[in-house]
Amino acid sequence: MEILGLLADGMALSLQPLNIGLILIGVTLGLFIGAMPGLGSVNGVAILLPVTFLVPPGSAIIFLAAIYYGAMYGGAISSITLGIPGASTAVATTFDGRPLALKGRARLALVTAAIASFVGGSVANVLFTLFAPLLAAVALSFGPPEIFALMLLAFATFVGLGGDDIPKTVFSICIGLVFAAVGFDQISGAPRLVFFEISGFLHGINFLVLAIGVYGIGEMLWTLDTTRGKIISSEAKMTVKGIVEDSKEGMRRGWKGTAIGSVLGFFVGILPAAGATPGSLMSYGVAKMVAKKPKEFGEGHPGGVAAPEAANNSASTGAMLPMLTLGIPGSPTTAILLGGMVIWGLTPGPRLFVDQSEFVWGLIGSFYVSNFFALAINLAFIPLFIWMLRMPFTILAPLIFVLSVVGGFAATKDMHDVWLMLGFGIGAFFLRKFDYPLAPAVLAIVLGPIAEPTLRQSLLLSSGDVSIFFTRPIAGPITVIALILILLPLLKVIRDRMREKKVQAG
Amino acid sequence: MRLGEIVTAGILALFSIFLMVESAKLDVGYITGEGPGGGAWPFWLSAIMLICTGFIAYNWYRKTSPPSQSSEPVLDSYGMKSFLYVAGGLLGFIALIDIISMYGAMAVFLVYYVRFLGRHSWLLTLILAIALPIAFFFFFEGLMRITMPKGLEFTEPFYNILYDIIY
Known part of the structure; x- marks a missing residue:
């Protein structure tokens, strides 16, 4: 009951006129920053951090948290309407969001995303309120072997249940992981895979460069080729009734994904160095795994939009947990928030809940309030986003290309990456023609920088003995499930062969 | 498409070999006391890529993948x-x-x-x-x-x- 009292005080604090104004501005700004390809919550929070020195720390963090929230909602918008991930956290949203928009169901996708985000945020808020200190301790017991096992599971879901050509899927995963290894070897510090000694490769390949190349350029070239440029993005009229109907459909078909994303996203968000992007990708994988018809995922299933969207909101709240309780940021954005807290004279860590309880509960209260406003503001803007889709394709296409080029540059501020993005786009176009699935490559380039060091640290811990992934209580079961999933298609092939032989013999 | 499928697989196989050569500039084995070498991760992944292109070629030969059965041009x-x-x-x-x-x-x-x-x-x-x-x-x-x-x-x-x- 004590918690409820503190929470009520916190909410009252965030409902003060100054704070509510900041929440409204923050959520709206975040929504647009998140929707802009190449810019995500990190950019928004980093750029607006200096502005917050004008207001008291409690209001400042509420403002930044509102931007963070808004950006999580906003990322889905360009993923769905334009097919370019607005932010890294929304990469998985393109997998089903874009096909839905092409089918003329953009409104369903946007509404599902908004509702899933709201539910994900709400579930995470409740979990946060109830279990903050406890969960922080559990997350700390996740060592490199556990995290690597989780990564393996994420890849396994793509191989085992992709329904795509297996060698092509594995190829796609590996090429993404190799691209993630470009730059420097994180452990020895030696330059690695710096092709033709071009200095641009030294800073590595930013996953946004690959993601925008694949989805912004490759996918557009493919769409132009297959539809012969005659795309009519037909879309139902924006009526309240239509939105209500889509909300119902989104909830009916997306509840499972939402539930998975809300819980899984929160937990992955807590893990140090993981954050909302892996959380959303993994939730997508798991939602696909448990779906009745996994093949519908990737063709435009609301569950495929709901899972990553619920997860990225849930994870963004989860990532705040180790930041506040232990002083360890769970994502790049929370790292900046942490920096802000230090500047405001607050010391994150276990004592924060005791010494600055008003600040902490004000922040938690603001999560609830921001989440509500983010939903309302997002729903209010949906007609604008739908209107963008109604533009003729010969206007929409150049806009997407311009956004891709600008976004590719904004991500790293290097022209080298813009050229690389064009190369990836053209490569992706041809691979796509030959049925190579490209989503696994994008997943892999995001998870690669987590998977490689955790594998190497684990092997270092065990002196090269791979049994470390099987004997630890948390890592063991996860690894076994991942291996079963990877071997599943092989078993299927063997079974089919046996049948063929039987048929031939019979 | 049928010709394109095998040409693509061939290019990707060459690319995998190129990546293996590039990775091998760093140590690709296990170093006692240091763990796997800096080149090990990309090297073995590229090796898996090369094996995959082998399977893709085999599927092409057996005509099991959709592009390998199609007689349409890659780009008309x-x-x-x-x-x-x-x-x-x-x-x-x-x-x-x-x-x-x-x-x-x-x-x-x-x-x-x-x-x-x-x-x-x-x-x-x-x-x-x-x-x-x-x-x-x-x-x-x-x-x-x-x-x-x-x-x-x-x-x-x-x-x-x-x-x-x-x-």
């Missing part, structure tokens, strides 16, 4: 034309950035695409080609404080005027 004459126009336009766009700045190149690309590929009216073309770069300028340079390439020196007087508005 319409597809080829539209690919060259669009990809060429993008190439020009990116090449122009270092000469006439990001915003200038954006305007040129929009005129090219909207007017010449899209056949829209000059009025609409010009509205888009002028309004969008300016909107992007204020968003990126003003609000987000991200500087885009300004091209060669001759664009400077023009940008000085715009910067005067921001600051």
Whole structure:
């Protein structure tokens, strides 16, 4: 009951006129920053951090948290309407969001995303309120072997249940992981895979460069080729009734994904160095795994939009947990928030809940309030986003290309990456023609920088003995499930062969 | 498509070998006391890629994948034309950035695409080609404080005027 009292005080604090104004501005700004390809919550929070020195720390963090929230909602918008991930956290949203928009169901996708985000945020808020200190301790017991096992599971879901050509899927995963290894070897510090000694490769390949190349350029070239440029993005009229109907459909078909994303996203968000992007990708994988018809995922299933969207909101709240309780940021954005807290004279860590309880509960209260406003503001803007889709394709296409080029540059501020993005786009176009699935490559380039060091640290811990992934209580079961999933298609092939032989013999 | 499938697999196999060679510049084995070498991770992944291309070739030989059964061309004459126009336009766009700045190149690309590929009216073309770069300028340079390439020196007087508005 004590918690409820503190929470009520916190909410009252965030409902003060100054704070509510900041929440409204923050959520709206975040929504647009998140929707802009190449810019995500990190950019928004980093750029607006200096502005917050004008207001008291409690209001400042509420403002930044509102931007963070808004950006999580906003990322889905360009993923769905334009097919370019607005932010890294929304990469998985393109997998089903874009096909839905092409089918003329953009409104369903946007509404599902908004509702899933709201539910994900709400579930995470409740979990946060109830279990903050406890969960922080559990997350700390996740060592490199556990995290690597989780990564393996994420890849396994793509191989085992992709329904795509297996060698092509594995190829796609590996090429993404190799691209993630470009730059420097994180452990020895030696330059690695710096092709033709071009200095641009030294800073590595930013996953946004690959993601925008694949989805912004490759996918557009493919769409132009297959539809012969005659795309009519037909879309139902924006009526309240239509939105209500889509909300119902989104909830009916997306509840499972939402539930998975809300819980899984929160937990992955807590893990140090993981954050909302892996959380959303993994939730997508798991939602696909448990779906009745996994093949519908990737063709435009609301569950495929709901899972990553619920997860990225849930994870963004989860990532705040180790930041506040232990002083360890769970994502790049929370790292900046942490920096802000230090500047405001607050010391994150276990004592924060005791010494600055008003600040902490004000922040938690603001999560609830921001989440509500983010939903309302997002729903209010949906007609604008739908209107963008109604533009003729010969206007929409150049806009997407311009956004891709600008976004590719904004991500790293290097022209080298813009050229690389064009190369990836053209490569992706041809691979796509030959049925190579490209989503696994994008997943892999995001998870690669987590998977490689955790594998190497684990092997270092065990002196090269791979049994470390099987004997630890948390890592063991996860690894076994991942291996079963990877071997599943092989078993299927063997079974089919046996049948063929039987048929031939019979 | 059938020929294209095996050619693609061949190119990807060569690329995998190239990646293996590049990775092998660092240690690819297990170093006692240090764990796997710096090149091990990309090296063995590239090796898996090479094996995958082998399977893709085998599936091509058995004609099990859809592209290996198709006799359609990879790009027919319409597809080829539209690919060259669009990809060429993008190439020009990116090449122009270092000469006439990001915003200038954006305007040129929009005129090219909207007017010449899209056949829209000059009025609409010009509205888009002028309004969008300016909107992007204020968003990126003003609000987000991200500087885009300004091209060669001759664009400077023009940008000085715009910067005067921001600051």
